[in-house]
Every structure is written in C-alpha cells, then in structure tokens.
Amino acid sequence: MEYSFSTQFDIFSIYRRFSDIKAGNIYPGxxxxxxxxDDSEKVRCFRxxxxxxxxxVHSSVNTSLILGELHKLMSCLNMGDFSEFSNFYDxxxxxxxxxxxxNITVSRAIxxxxxxxxxxxxxxxxxxxxxxxNQQYNISEDTWRQVLAFSRCVHEDLxxxxxxxxxxxxxxEFVEHMYRITGSNNCSSNSLTxxxxxxxxxxxxxxxxxQV
Amino acid sequence: xxTLNSSMTIQASICGVLxxxxxxxDEFMLRELVKRWSNHKVxxxxxxxxxxxxxxxxxxxxxxxxxxxxxLTCFRDLIDVEREGGQIDRALLKNVLDIYVEIGMGQMDHxxxxxxxxxxxxxxxxxxxxxxxxxLEDSCPEYISEPKLLEKVQNELLLVxxxxxxxxxxxxxxxxxxDDKNIIFASWIWLGGRSVPDVQAYSKVTKGLxxxxxxxxxxxxDEGTALVQQAEDxxxxxxxxxGGSHEQVFVRKVIELHDKFMTYVTDCFNSHTIFHKALKxxxxxxxxxxxxxxxxxxxxxxxxDNILKKGGSEKLSDEAIEDSLEKVVKLLAYVSDKxxxxxxYRKKLSRRLLxxxxxxxxxxxxxxxxxxxxxxxxxxxxxxxxxxxLTLARENQTNFEEYLGQxxxxxxxxxxxxxxxxxxxxxxxxxxxxxxxxEMVRCVEVFKQFYQxxxxxxxxxxxxxxxxxxxxxxxxxxxxxxxxxxYQAAALxxxxxxxxxxxxxxxxxLNLADEDLVRVLQSLSCAKYKILLKEPSSxxxxxxxxxxxxxxxxxxxxxxxxxxxxxxxxxxxxxxxDKDRRYAIDASIVRIMKSRKVLGYQQLITECVEQLSRMFxxxxxxxxxxxxxxxxxxxxxxxxxNPQLFRYLA
Numbered sequence: 001m002e003y004s005f006s007t008q009f010d011i012f013s014i015y016r017r018f019s020d021i022k023a024g025n026i027y028p029g030x031x032x033x034x035x036x037x038d039d040s041e042k043v044r045c046f047r048x049x050x051x052x053x054x055x056x057v058h059s060s061v062n063t064s065l066i067l068g069e070l071h072k073l074m075s076c077l078n079m080g081d082f083s084e085f086s087n088f089y090d091x092x093x094x095x096x097x098x099x100x101x102x103n104i105t106v107s108r109a110i111x112x113x114x115x116x117x118x119x120x121x122x123x124x125x126x127x128x129x130x131x132x133x134n135q136q137y138n139i140s141e142d143t144w145r146q147v148l149a150f151s152r153c154v155h156e157d158l159x160x161x162x163x164x165x166x167x168x169x170x171x172x173e174f175v176e177h178m179y180r181i182t183g184s185n186n187c188s189s190n191s192l193t194x195x196x197x198x199x200x201x202x203x204x205x206x207x208x209x210x211q212v
Numbered sequence: 213x214x215t216l217n218s219s220m221t222i223q224a225s226i227c228g229v230l231x232x233x234x235x236x237x238d239e240f241m242l243r244e245l246v247k248r249w250s251n252h253k254v255x256x257x258x259x260x261x262x263x264x265x266x267x268x269x270x271x272x273x274x275x276x277x278x279x280x281x282x283x284l285t286c287f288r289d290l291i292d293v294e295r296e297g298g299q300i301d302r303a304l305l306k307n308v309l310d311i312y313v314e315i316g317m318g319q320m321d322h323x324x325x326x327x328x329x330x331x332x333x334x335x336x337x338x339x340x341x342x343x344x345x346x347x348l349e350d351s352c353p354e355y356i357s358e359p360k361l362l363e364k365v366q367n368e369l370l371l372v373x374x375x376x377x378x379x380x381x382x383x384x385x386x387x388x389x390x391d392d393k394n395i396i397f398a399s400w401i402w403l404g405g406r407s408v409p410d411v412q413a414y415s416k417v418t419k420g421l422x423x424x425x426x427x428x429x430x431x432x433x434d435e436g437t438a439l440v441q442q443a444e445d446x447x448x449x450x451x452x453x454x455g456g457s458h459e460q461v462f463v464r465k466v467i468e469l470h471d472k473f474m475t476y477v478t479d480c481f482n483s484h485t486i487f488h489k490a491l492k493x494x495x496x497x498x499x500x501x502x503x504x505x506x507x508x509x510x511x512x513x514x515x516x517d518n519i520l521k522k523g524g525s526e527k528l529s530d531e532a533i534e535d536s537l538e539k540v541v542k543l544l545a546y547v548s549d550k551x552x553x554x555x556x557y558r559k560k561l562s563r564r565l566l567x568x569x570x571x572x573x574x575x576x577x578x579x580x581x582x583x584x585x586x587x588x589x590x591x592x593x594x595x596x597x598x599x600x601x602l603t604l605a606r607e608n609q610t611n612f613e614e615y616l617g618q619x620x621x622x623x624x625x626x627x628x629x630x631x632x633x634x635x636x637x638x639x640x641x642x643x644x645x646x647x648x649x650x651e652m653v654r655c656v657e658v659f660k661q662f663y664q665x666x667x668x669x670x671x672x673x674x675x676x677x678x679x680x681x682x683x684x685x686x687x688x689x690x691x692x693x694x695x696x697x698x699y700q701a702a703a704l705x706x707x708x709x710x711x712x713x714x715x716x717x718x719x720x721x722l723n724l725a726d727e728d729l730v731r732v733l734q735s736l737s738c739a740k741y742k743i744l745l746k747e748p749s750s751x752x753x754x755x756x757x758x759x760x761x762x763x764x765x766x767x768x769x770x771x772x773x774x775x776x777x778x779x780x781x782x783x784x785x786x787x788x789x790d791k792d793r794r795y796a797i798d799a800s801i802v803r804i805m806k807s808r809k810v811l812g813y814q815q816l817i818t819e820c821v822e823q824l825s826r827m828f829x830x831x832x833x834x835x836x837x838x839x840x841x842x843x844x845x846x847x848x849x850x851x852x853x854n855p856q857l858f859r860y861l862a
Contacts, residue, residue, distance in 0.1 A: 040862075102844060103844065140840065140843065140844045141844075142840060142843045142844065142850055143840070145850075146850075146855060149855055164814065165813070165855075165856060166813035166836075166839075166850075166855060166856045166858075168836075168840055169833060169836050169837055169840065172833070172836070
C-alpha cells in the first residue's frame with residue numbers, strides 16, 4: 001500500500017491511514033506484518049505510526065483550515081454508523097493537536113465540538129458555553145473521548161448521569177453547573193459528595209475507611 | 213319533668229354498671245369499666261350543665277366506693293400477671309388509671325389514696341413473696357449473681373421504659389450528662405451493665421447501650437460545637453487586636469472536654485468500646501470543622517508552639533507542660549488533616565530552633581516521642597532531623613571557632629555564627645541571591661573554606677532571609693545597636709557609601725525582589741523606628757520613593773530590635789500541603805494500580821482513601837483529578853469498553 005501526500009494536504013487519505021493504524025493494519029514503513037505478536041511491540045509500533053502521521057499532518061496542513069477540512073470529510077462519511085462516527089470523533093482530536101502537544105486548547109476543542117457533535121448532543125451549546133467560561137487548562141484526550149460517551153448517555157434533564165461514575169471532573173462540574181442554573185434538581189455539588197460519603201460509611205467492607 | 217327523667221337516666225345507667233361489671237372478670241371487667249366510664253362521661257357531659265349538683269352527688273355517694281373496690285382488685289390481679297411475664301394491655305391500665313385521676317376532678321388525691329398506696333403495698337408484697345420463693349429454690353450465690361432479680365428489676369424499670377427514660381427532658385440521659393450527675397448516671401449504667409456476662413441478657417444489654425452511646429455522642433458533639441462557636445465569636449470580637457489568645461482558650465477547653473468525657477468512658481462506662489467509639493466520633497465531628505478560617509490542625513500546632521516557646525502565653529510547670537503536650541497529641545488523633553498539622557508544626561518548630569526561642573530541649577524531644585508513638589516514625593522523621601541538626605550546628609560552631617583560633621589569617625572580621633541545616637528536614641525557604649556588603653562576603657568565604665576542610669561533597673546554600681545581624685548605628689545623639697535581619701542590614705549598609713538612594717537603585721544594588729525590598733524598607737522607614745527617611749513620607753513604600761539616613765534618630769534604649777512585618781505563612785503552608793498531597797495521591801494510585809493492573813474506579817478511590825487516611829482524608833474530586841492527570845501522563849489508561857475501569861500501563 002502506498003500513500004502519497006506529497007503535494008497537497010488531503011484529509012481523506014490522512015483519515016484513511018489513521019483508521020488503518022487504529023485498526024492495527026499498518027506498521028511503520030507501510031508494510032503489513034502479522035508476525036508481530038508481542039503486545040508491547042504492537043503498542044510501540046502503533047505509537048510510532050501515529051507519531052509519524054501526526055508529523056505529516058503538522059508539516060502539511062495549515063492548522064487554521066483544519067476545521068473546514070473536517071467539515072468536508074464529515075459530509076462524505078457515513079455518520080449513521082456509530083463505530084465510524086466514533087472513529088471520526090477520535091480523529092478530530094488527533095488532527096486538532098498542535099505540534100507535539102498531547103492536549104488541545106479549549107478554544108479549538110469548542111470549535112471542533114460545535115462541528116462534530118452538532119445534532120448529536122442536546123446540551124451542546126450549554127456544554128460549550130460552560131467549557132469556555134470555566135476551563136482554563138487544555139482538553140485531554142481522555143476528557144475528549146468521555147464527552148462523546150457523556151453526550152450519548154445523558155438526556156436533556158441530565159438523567160442517566162451517575163454522580164459516582166468515573167466521569168472526568170470537567171463533566172462533573174458541568175453537571176453541577178446545570179443543576180445550579182436549572183434548579184430543577186436539588187442535588188448540589190455538596191449533596192453529590194455527601195451521597196458518596198454516606199454510601200461509603202454504610203458499606204460494611206469500607207468501615208475501616210474512616211478510622212484514624 | 214326534665215329533671216326527673218334525667219336523674220332517672222343517670223341512676224338507671226349507674227345501676228346498670230355494677231351488675232354488668234360484676235358479670236365480667238379480670239381484664240374484661242376493666243375493659244367494660246373503661247367503656248362504661250367513657251359512656252358515663254359522654255352522658256355526664258351532656259347533662260352536667262343542668263344537673264351539676266345531682267351529678268356530683270350520685271357519683272360521689274353511690275358509684276364511687278363500689279367501683280373503686282372492684283376496679284382495684286381486678287387491676288392488681290392484672291398487674292401480677294404482668295410481673296409474671298404475661299402479656300397485658302398497657303394502654304388499658306393507663307385508661308383505668310386515668311379514671312382515678314378524673315374521679316378526683318383533676319386532683320391526684322384519689323389516685324394517691326385509692327390506687328397508689330395499694331399498688332405499692334402490693335408490689336412490695338409481690339416481690340417479697342418472689343424473693344422468699346427464690347431463696348428456697350436457689351443457693352446464695354445464685355440468688356445474688358444470677359441475674360434473675362436484677363433482670364426483673366432491670367426489665368421492669370429500665371428496658372421497657374428505656375427510650376422514655378433516655379429522652380426524658382429534665383432527668384434523662386442528656387440532662388444527667390449536662391449536670392455532671394455522673395454518680396446517678398454511673399449507677400444507672402452499672403445496673404444495665406451488670407448482667408453483661410450473662411449470655412441471655414447480653415443481647416438485650418448491648419442493644420441497650422447503643423442508644424445511650426448515641427446520646428453520649430450527640431451530647432459531646434453539641435458541647436464541642438458550642439466551643440467552636442464560642443471561639444468563632446471570640447475571634448470576631450477580637451478581630452481588631454489580633455490577640456490570638458482565643459485559639460489558646462479553645463484548645464484548652466477542648467482538652468478539658470476530652471478529659472471530662474474520657475473519665476465518663478473509663479469510670480462510668482467501664483471503658484466499653486461503644487463509648488470509646490462514641491467519644492472518638494464526636495470529637496472527629498467538631499474538631500474537623502475549623503475555627504474562624506483556621507483549621508484545628510493549625511490551632512493545635514499553635515497551641516504547642518505557645519507552650520514550647522520562650523515567653524509563650526502559657527506559664528506552666530514542667531509536669532503541666534508534659535501533661536498538656538500529651539493531651540494535644542491525643543486530640544490530634546481525631547484530626548484528619550495530620551499532614552497539615554505536621555507542616556504548621558515544622559514551620560513553628562523551625563522558628564523556635566533558629567531564633568533560639570525554644571524554652572526547653574527536653575520538652576521538644578518529648579513531644580516528638582509522643583507524636584512518633586501515635587503517628588509513626590515517618591511523621592516525625594523530619595522534625596527529629598531538625599532538632600538533631602541544631603545540636604550538630606552547635607558542635608559545628610565550636611569547631612569553627614577553634615578553626616579560627618588556629619588560622620589567624622582566616623579572620624572573618626566579624627563575629628560569625630553559622631547554623632548548617634539539612635535541606636530535606638526543614639520547611640522550604642526562599643534563598644534569594646542577595647548582594648551582601650563586602651564585610652559579610654568575607655565572612656561567607658571564610659566559612660566556606662572551613663566547611664571545605666570538613667566535607668568535600670556538600671553544597672552550601674545560604675538562606676539570608678533567616679539571618680540576623682547586630683549593627684551599630686552611629687546617630688547624631690548616640691550610637692545605638694540595631695538588631696535586624698540580614699536583608700535589613702544589607703540595605704542599611706548601602707548608606708555607608710551614599711547619602712540618598714532611590715528605590716530602584718537600592719533594588720539593583722541589593723538584587724532583592726520587590727516583595728522583599730518593600731518589606732525591608734517598610735520596617736526601616738514607616739514603622740516604629742524610622743532609621744531611614746522616606747521621600748515623600750507616607751505609610752507605604754512605592755517604587756518611586758527616595759530614602760536617606762536619618763542621623764537625628766534616637767531612642768532611650770541602647771539596643772533596639774527592628775522586626776520585619778510578618779508574612780502570612782498560612783497560605784504558603786496550605787499550598788505546600790496541597791502540593792505534597794498531589795504527590796501522595798499520585799504515588800498511592802500508581803502503587804495500587806501497579807499491584808492490581810486492572811481496577812474499577814470506585815475500588816481505586818476506596819483503596820486510595822484507605823492508604824492515605826493515616827495522613828489526611830483525600831477529597832474524591834482531588835483523586836479524580838490525579839487519575840485524569842495520570843492518564844495524560846500514560847501511567848494508566850481507561851478501558852476502551854468500560855469507562856469505569858482503569859488499566860496500569862507498564
């Protein structure tokens with residue numbers, strides 16, 4: 001398989017390669033090697049391939065244009081298929097990273113969410129407003145991914161959100177913020193943590209937790 | 213006509229009562245009595261406004277005596293049944309008793325004469341009968357030790373009425389606690405606790421102790437919370453003069469409270485675990501609240517400092533000091549932020565040691581031993597290191613003086629004392645690269661040479677901010693010895709070569725950060741002693757000011773101390789502790805994940821809290837943030853399928 005990005009930035013081929021690497025089909029050098037059975041070796045190759053690809057992206061693409069390119073790509077993909085969409089969602093984070101950075105900036109994350117999650121996340125506007133006002137740090141890949149999961153399992157009234165779940169803190173804070181402004185639910189941040197505490201105290205095997 | 217009819221009705225109804233009562237037996241008779249009585253009451257209520265006199269006459273003369281006798285006999289029988297352990301209708305008894313009270317028209321005479329006296333006689337007779345039969349059946353030790361008798365009494369007097377007894381407003385458990393009536397209380401508990409060894413009674417009794425334990429706990433919590441409130445009020449009213457003595461009073465009172473209730477636990481409650489637990493939980497509740505912005509960890513550290521430092525607010529004998537320290541350390545067991553205490557304690561200990569404010573070395577070591585026993589060696593290792601450092605520093609100083617004696621060419625030109633400290637033990641201090649006056653540079657060089665002869669591989673970092681200098685100020689009227697910090701001394705020495713300096717000139721010549729220079733100049737030109745004249749003269753220092761030596765300054769003392777304005781250390785301590793906590797949480801998560809490889813979120817949190825609880829109680833949110841950070845740093849990853857699951861990445 002040969003890929004050529006020589007002259008112009010082509011989001012389609014980059015996306016194709018990204019998907020291939022993720023599916024475990026491609027190794028550095030372009031060859032397919034099924035002999036790699038060692039897990040750590042696989043991980044190493046995967047990272048190497050991703051690193052090469054990201055270098056390629058940064059050398060060939062004008063970062064300010066990338067959102068428009070994503071738009072184009074999105075219209076050509078079958079977004080009805082969730083696994084395809086989820087893959088595309090991860091891809092968006094991948095190309096939005098700036099050179100060598102692990103995380104993406106808040107402003108870029110918000111712009112990307114507005115494109116990718118439009119029509120898929122009922123609280124999208126509230127979410128973006130909240131993040132814009134309250135998050136001063138960059139958005140990590142884990143948070144990015146969990147936002148997709150959050151958008152799928154939570155309804156407008158925040159039903160389906162489990163305060164004891166392992167959501168990233170940004171999402172926890174968003175939910176608290178929503179409860180506060182809607183006032184529909186009397187679960188404030190305090191009572192959220194209180195619930196957890198009481199649960200833990202009552203749980204017999206956790207009894208020794210609070211002994212000094 | 214109406215009169216006649218009505219009186220007939222009453223008579224008829226009352227005449228009907230007696231035969232109908234006689235027909236019934238025992239409990240049923242009483243039920244009938246109560247029913248009839250209430251019928252009668254209804255009727256009487258309707259008729260009484262017309263026939264007040266008749267009503268009273270008939271009831272008093274005709275129905276009462278007979279009713280009384282019959283009622284009482286049946287009533288007694290019934291009570292005997294209960295004493296034997298039979299089930300009876302207590303509500304019924306209550307109703308019957310009400311009749312007696314009502315007959316007396318609200319007065320207790322009838323109740324007392326007609327009922328109570330008989331009842332008490334009867335009770336006495338019953339128990340003496342019982343006792344004589346037990347005496348015959350049982351051997352002596354059985355009679356006394358077997359809980360038969362006690363259990364009876366206990367059953368009747370305590371367990372059945374336990375809740376009412378415990379919660380009685382004026383004489384219940386709480387009231388007894390409040391009035392320090394521990395003797396009554398103790399005997400009462402003793403009664404309950406006596407039969408503990410008896411297996412049958414055991415379950416009953418432990419169940420009986422739990423509610424008492426809860427009340428005990430609630431009571432201590434309330435008293436403690438009241439102390440917190442008192443201290444808060446005192447803090448607000450004293451906010452202006454910044455006394456800080458209310459904190460001292462608060463800790464004293466908490467110690468007293470602890471002593472008092474600990475005595476209850478050991479003396480009255482026989483050190484039963486339920487009460488130890490209640491005491492502990494109660495203290496944990498109010499000791500982790502904090503008073504007027506300071507945590508109790510800080511208050512306890514300050515309290516220790518006041519006891520241990522020279523000229524502290526407490527004037528105590530050696531024994532009293534030991535005793536107080538012992539008790540503070542005990543209180544620390546209830547405080548969850550032990551790391552915060554350690555940091556404040558270290559900060560204050562360093563001041564005591566470095567500025568020679570520690571009153572007694574033995575006490576310093578003694579409290580460290582106590583802390584070590586309670587919180588473990590790791591907790592006190594740094595503090596012990598600090599105390600040891602100081603002993604070594606004194607030795608080192610003697611060596612240095614000997615060295616100077618043997619090497620006359622290495623004369624520093626000034627009296628120099630250097631305290632060499634081990635970096636890790638002490639709180640972190642800012643060491644700025646102050647440009648020292650030439651005289652002091654020479655001192656530093658000499659000491660470095662000396663230190664080189666002792667050790668080769670150690671690096672000396674000079675912390676000038678902690679230094680102190682005695683310098684002579686030759687003022688117009690007289691020479692005054694000034695006791696100042698090294699920064700202040702360096703600033704003053706600049707005026708040996710210049711008469712007038714701008715703020716920025718001083719900043720460049722001293723190489724001091726604005727924050728430090730402002731404090732230094734504040735202390736020299738705006739405070740009590742105006743060694744420097746500031747232009748324009750005002751209360752605050754600004755970067756456009758000019759300074760000159762105030763040769764007309766004088767004071768009636770020959771020697772004065774010019775302190776630097778205090779820095780708010782609390783913020784830094786809290787920040788340092790927060791930073792240390794982040795590392796501690798990180799380390800704990802990595803340790804757990806390394807051994808477990810894959811772990812659910814809730815379990816990870818639980819184990820992490822458990823691991824760290826000896827030092828502090830981590831907040832769930834903080835742990836979550838650290839998990840996220842560790843994901844970003846590729847220590848762990850979230851499982852692709854199940855977002856609640858984390859994996860360790862080797």
